[in-house]
Amino acid sequence: MERSLIRSAGANTMLLAGRLLLSAIFLHEGATLALDFSATVETFARLGLDLPVAIGVILLQLAAGLSVAAGLATRLGATALGVFCLLTAVLFHTDFASRNELLHFEKDFAIAGGMFVLAISGAGSLSIDAWLKRSGPAPIAAFL
Numbered sequence: 001m002e003r004s005l006i007r008s009a010g011a012n013t014m015l016l017a018g019r020l021l022l023s024a025i026f027l028h029e030g031a032t033l034a035l036d037f038s039a040t041v042e043t044f045a046r047l048g049l050d051l052p053v054a055i056g057v058i059l060l061q062l063a064a065g066l067s068v069a070a071g072l073a074t075r076l077g078a079t080a081l082g083v084f085c086l087l088t089a090v091l092f093h094t095d096f097a098s099r100n101e102l103l104h105f106e107k108d109f110a111i112a113g114g115m116f117v118l119a120i121s122g123a124g125s126l127s128i129d130a131w132l133k134r135s136g137p138a139p140i141a142a143f144l
Contacts, residue, residue, distance in 0.1 A: 015124030022114050023069035026081060030061030071127020075119045082115030
């Protein structure tokens with residue numbers, strides 16, 4: 001079965017807009033964590049998380065965020081960010097007595113849902129994935 005659907009120009013434009021909107025939060029947060037690294041390490045330590053976890057989170061947010069934004073290995077990047085959001089929600093935002101925590105929990109679940117939909121639908125024709133599929137070698141095209 002063909003993994004990609006033939007979509008209208010409008011649908012592909014909306015997929016691009018959706019990818020950019022979904023990736024923006026991860027690119028912003030990853031850059032913020034990286035640019036104030038000492039504060040990031042302190043915050044992670046207060047949560048009981050070590051330096052390698054802080055570095056991993058920064059790398060995941062930046063790499064997978066760029067993956068989704070550019071449409072390169074989109075399915076993989078979107079899946080990784082979807083799982084990251086689910087884990088963040090269930091590990092860190094479970095104090096439902098706090099309206100703010102409940103909102104973060106719901107936001108993380110909603111973003112995860114969007115990422116999983118993107119992982120299934122693919123990036124659309126306005127992506128590096130589509131360009132590689134059209135012009136790349138068969139092994140790369142099969143992965144996309």
